[in-house]
Amino acid sequence: MTVSTTDIKQAGALDAPPTPLEIMATVIANDLEDGQWVEVGANLPVPRAGALLAHLTHGPNMTVMLAMTKAYLRDVPVIEEFAFITDVAATRWAEAYYPHDRLLSDMRFRRRGVFFAGGIQIDRFGNSNLIGIGSDPRKLTFRGPGGIGTCNATLQNGRYHLVTTSHSRRVLVERCDYISAVGYGDGTPDFRARNGLDPQGPASIITPLCVFDFDPDTHTARVKSVHPGVTLDDVREQTGFEIQASDDVPVTPAPTPEQLELLRTRIDVTGALR
């Protein structure tokens, strides 16, 4: 790591207002509780930063999975960001290895897990799609990366959020073309029970503009808070489904000075969120 915390402070970056991605990371951190189990993936800078922020501020008993290892990172002065989940340098804090086949077999402990899923599409009922776009699954017009482990992880972890860094009509759609991780399905009251799923679907959708939660009766996404400086009209303009919101929708809490300093000097020194 060539960037030191002194460099950051001297550069005056601490005075800059929080960016939308830093606000998203803070939303994630504020939602996490000590004792939970959370993955810090590669190439997912927002959930990574949120999980590490919670670990540093109020999560000494959180289990952080880093590069398929069990890690405790509160004593690490600057937590390097790794480009690949397979980076060997990220295994140096391992207290245990999670061989991938075992990680995907041992499901009982995931009840205290919190998971973050993305999507090339996310719909108003909290379903998400990583499979692709197009009417014929054998000839998609856009082939996505594949569901990876999101179908399973969203079901097995005790809590999950949908996270997208692109709040647009292309991503936030009325209905997903395909569902790789299921939320509230078609929104009918018994959809999850009928499919053998626990009642709780996604807790929220976290975007650069706002946080959605889900109406407990209609299972429809509703604006829970808008980020500082964002209006409901901005959200309405960029969302592909009709948004539900009360006129006095609260503003998302911005990071505290302490949270912002931890983000910029220990978690995200290279500025992936800035």
Added chain:
Amino acid sequence: MTAIDQTIGRRSVVIEESDAAEGLRDGMTIAVGGFINAGHPMALIRQLVRSGVKDLTLVGAASSGMEVDMLIATGCVKTLISPYVGAEGLAPIGPAFRKAAQDGSIDLFELDEAHFYAGLRAAAQRLPFNPWRAGLGTSYPEVNPRLKTFRDPINDEPLVAVPAIEIDVALLHAAISDTYGNVQHVGTGFGDRAIHAAADRTIVQVEQIVSNEQIRANPAATSVPGADAIVRVPYGAHPFASHGYYPADDQHIVEYVNAATSWLKTGSRSQLDEYLDRYLREPADHIEYLERVGVRQVLSLSEYR
């Protein structure tokens, strides 16, 4: 005391690289281990490509990388079983995978990582399927009708039946082995154990062949106890990482990604075929491959700088 018959002895399973593709046939189910940008058996994969076998069912890793993308690009893959094909930040989606999927030229066995291991577990257990909880209410059973939903006979709950993923030959990369096929990985070993357990035959390429005493110094680290064949290929996972030895060669992976992206974007295979000829089809062996990459490039790769 009965004399031990000295005419029979414990057999070495070490084979020559050039013999690794023996027994591979058209239409087989072949698995390759590793994970995204690490631990792929590239020397064995090049032997597979040069052998000309085709119509393969390819079982990639739970998250596979450009090794699977390259195999798709060569045209030997009929069916692909892998929940992800990409190179993380270097290529969020494998370009040849994307091209073939969008053209409909490969048959995709769409599944989640957990389904992947359930299928391997079923094969290892000699069962027709393993049940799994996730998948109901999603598009998986519709997009991939080989995943069946059923009601379990114990609690009458809806579940998904994942068919056994039975592998004819598994190709793996690991750190070390003794001459008897006692293989040890450095690091987690990803899903390689599960792939081995689901396979009739496992060939492992290793960075080093070590003494049986070295293996016995830490038997808990033996990840594949009894590979059918071992091939010694130092730097054999290049351009992917080999834990304990070298990191991924990002520059080389990007060279491939650019070549494959050119096929995806323009429909012209010329840049892609140039890459495949130069690095997969033409080199006579692993050493010639490394010569083409360049000693300076290979030896510059360092895990900790």
